[in-house]
Amino acid sequence: MAASLRLVGVILAWLSLSLLAPLAVAVAHGESARPFVAALAVGLGLGAVLRVTTRRAGEARVREGFLVVASVWILASLVGCIPYVVEGGDVGDPVDAYFEAMAGFTSTGSTVMVDIESHGRGILLWRAVTQFLGGVGILVLALAVLPRLAVGGRQLMESEVHAPEFEKLAPRMRAAAGRLWLLYAILVVLQVTVLWVLGLAGLAPGMDFYNAVAHGLTTLSAGGFSPEGRSIEGFGAWAQWAILVFMAIAGTNIALWYRGIFRRRSPFRRDEELRVYLGLIALASVLIAVELYRDDLHGGHGAVRHALFQTVSIITGTGYASTDFAVWPILPVGLLLALMFVGGCGGSPTGALKIFRLILVMRVATREISTTVHPEAMIPVRLSGRPVPDRVVRGAVAYTLLYLGVFVVGTVAILVDVSLRTSSVSLLEAASAAAATLGNVGPGFGFLGPMGSYAPFSNVSTGVLTVLMWAGRMELLPVLVLLTRSYWRE
Numbered sequence: 001m002a003a004s005l006r007l008v009g010v011i012l013a014w015l016s017l018s019l020l021a022p023l024a025v026a027v028a029h030g031e032s033a034r035p036f037v038a039a040l041a042v043g044l045g046l047g048a049v050l051r052v053t054t055r056r057a058g059e060a061r062v063r064e065g066f067l068v069v070a071s072v073w074i075l076a077s078l079v080g081c082i083p084y085v086v087e088g089g090d091v092g093d094p095v096d097a098y099f100e101a102m103a104g105f106t107s108t109g110s111t112v113m114v115d116i117e118s119h120g121r122g123i124l125l126w127r128a129v130t131q132f133l134g135g136v137g138i139l140v141l142a143l144a145v146l147p148r149l150a151v152g153g154r155q156l157m158e159s160e161v162h163a164p165e166f167e168k169l170a171p172r173m174r175a176a177a178g179r180l181w182l183l184y185a186i187l188v189v190l191q192v193t194v195l196w197v198l199g200l201a202g203l204a205p206g207m208d209f210y211n212a213v214a215h216g217l218t219t220l221s222a223g224g225f226s227p228e229g230r231s232i233e234g235f236g237a238w239a240q241w242a243i244l245v246f247m248a249i250a251g252t253n254i255a256l257w258y259r260g261i262f263r264r265r266s267p268f269r270r271d272e273e274l275r276v277y278l279g280l281i282a283l284a285s286v287l288i289a290v291e292l293y294r295d296d297l298h299g300g301h302g303a304v305r306h307a308l309f310q311t312v313s314i315i316t317g318t319g320y321a322s323t324d325f326a327v328w329p330i331l332p333v334g335l336l337l338a339l340m341f342v343g344g345c346g347g348s349p350t351g352a353l354k355i356f357r358l359i360l361v362m363r364v365a366t367r368e369i370s371t372t373v374h375p376e377a378m379i380p381v382r383l384s385g386r387p388v389p390d391r392v393v394r395g396a397v398a399y400t401l402l403y404l405g406v407f408v409v410g411t412v413a414i415l416v417d418v419s420l421r422t423s424s425v426s427l428l429e430a431a432s433a434a435a436a437t438l439g440n441v442g443p444g445f446g447f448l449g450p451m452g453s454y455a456p457f458s459n460v461s462t463g464v465l466t467v468l469m470w471a472g473r474m475e476l477l478p479v480l481v482l483l484t485r486s487y488w489r490e
Contacts, residue, residue: 004067009050011072016043016079018129025210026122035083036122043079066478066487073470077101080130087123090114095459099466104130106473107349109224109319109442110465112455116229121210124227128217134473135184135221135250135349183257184220191246192216195239204239211235219243222250222349224319224442231321231450237305240322244309251277251316251344272384273345273355277315280355284339285311288332295329307332315339317350319442319450326449333445337428340435341407351440351472353403359383360396402476403438410434410468417460425456433457437468 016039023036080101084091091100096112103110104127113119192212199207211227218225226232232240249257252274259267268274289307292298298306309322314336325336343352363381370379380387411434418425425446432444433454443450454465471479481487 004071005050006054007068008071008075009047009054011047011068012050012075012079013044013047015076015133016040016047018133019043019083019126021129022083022122022126025125026120029121031120031122032087033122035086036126038086039079039082042082046075046079066481069478070470070474070482073102073105073473076105076130076133077470080105080126083123083126087119089118090455091119093459095462095466096455099454099462099469100127101130102466102469103442104223104225105134106351106440106469107131107134107221107223107317108351108437108440108469108473109218109317110437110444110448110454110469111225111442112453112462114453114455116227121227124225125210125214127225128214128223128227131221131223131225132188132217133221134223180254180258183254183261187220187246187249188216191219191242194242198238198242204235204242207235207239215243219246219318219320220250220349222247222316222318222344222351222440224313224317226320229451232309233321233323237301240305240309243320244312247312247316247318247320248281250318251312251348251350253345253347255347270384273359276359277345277355280339280342281308281311281315284315284335288328288335291329291331297328298323310336311339314441315342315350316344316348317352317439317441319436321443321450324449324451326443326445326452337432337435337445340432340439340441341403343439351438353400353439356383357396357400360388360393361400364393364397399476402480406468406471406476407434407438410438410464413464414457414461417458417464421458423456423458433461433465434468437465438472440469440472 019036019040023033023040025031026036027033077098078101081094081097084097084100085094090113091097099110099112102108109131116124192215195204195207195212195215196209198204199209199212206228214225214227215232217223224231228234232243253271256267256271256274285304285308288311289303292303292307293300297303306323306325309320310325310332312318313320313322317340325332328336341352342358343354344350346354346356360381360383363383367379367381371377381393382388411431414425414430414433415427418430429444429446429448432446433448436442436444436448443452446452447456448454454462457465
């Protein structure tokens with residue numbers, strides 16, 4: 001326990017330093033520095049207290065990694081909500097502020113802000129920074145600055161890089177962490193450069209350097225916080241196509257890029273999960289584009305662009321919007337709702353079930369059908385041509401059932417709260433809220449669509465949705481482990 005808290009304290013202190021960036025922006029634009037100074041003081045103070053009180057703790061063990069991972073997001077969001085509370089406005093309520101901070105650090109992108117443009121540039125940049133850290137930033141930062149905690153670091157990697165089998169990407173974890181950080185940073189800088197150039201060329205109206213940085217920080221992390229109330233809509237087609245490409249990259253397994261760049265291999269063609277991921281995007285985009293064109297909502301090029309953009313945005317959990325998809329016909333809305341449960345590839349910062357788990361569940365179903373006909377047959381479950389261990393297969397099936405169960409419980413909890421308060425929230429709105437937060441997607445449908453806000457929910461429902469975001473980011477299992485008696489008894 002003490003070793004876990006010491007590790008959390010070190011991570012929290014380093015994360016607090018990220019407040020210096022929005023603090024500098026706020027000062028440069030004549031905005032109040034108090035929100036960031038207060039949060040910086042609390043973050044550094046809390047980190048120092050945790051480190052000092054546990055200075056004699058030993059090394060963090062593997063089992064303690066569950067507590068570390070869960071605690072980091074809780075305490076980081078606690079510090080991260082302070083700027084919102086101090087600034088006040090439509091996120092001044094502590095419950096709403098914590099929701100907003102958790103949405104940032106979990107890369108969810110759900111927001112309770114009603115008037116985004118009313119907030120200062122410092123606050124809006126802080127939202128973007130929290131999502132940047134919430135992608136793989138927390139993981140890599142922890143591993144880079146804590147090389148002695150190789151076991152605890154490996155546990156962080158296993159929790160954040162959600163591959164079916166964790167593969168040690170380099171002989172030394174610290175070297176792998178540094179390269180992952182470098183790759184992540186290069187992609188972010190590349191996107192910022194592309195967007196800024198498009199703005200300078202007049203191809204993306206309103207895309208100045210500030211907006212380019214804000215969207216660069218929130219795309220590769222699959223976050224989706226935009227400093228604009230209408231998301232990506234106002235920046236035009238060129239910016240939407242550029243962001244679409246980087247969203248698609250964010251949904252792929254970062255280990256593939258690592259092996260392809262640093263180990264000079266070509267793993268993309270052999271990866272079955274990647275092929276299914278791209279196939280689902282293509283299929284859903286075609287169906288949505290045809291429906292948009294038939295209903296005369298967009299022209300040929302517009303229908304294709306909006307269909308592809310929203311498909312990639314939802315399946316990756318980024319949550320950006322090129323248009324208000326909440327008002328689309330029932331077929332596109334139904335497809336987007338289904339994609340909220342799918343998610344991107346394993347080893348990506350996306351949420352939801354992940355492609356590899358769905359593949360394994362389908363393989364288990366087909367195997368059961370085959371063994372019913374041929375009871376003596378021994379049929380292994382394969383992924384990318386390689387047999388998958390039974391414990392991984394069981395884990396995928398169990399996780400899928402748990403995920404769907406938590407979704408149902410979350411939806412029912414919202415509906416019960418709504419019925420007690422006689423609020424006007426439809427089943428689609430409640431279900432999409434639970435799916436969007438548990439899957440770390442962001443926007444839902446109805447009043448919480450891409451141009452809307454989660455503000456109408458009561459504090460009770462907001463609390464439920466905050467827990468869903470946290471549990472979804474943790475991929476449920478570490479949360480459930482912490483709830484068992486045996487974990488605390490041993």
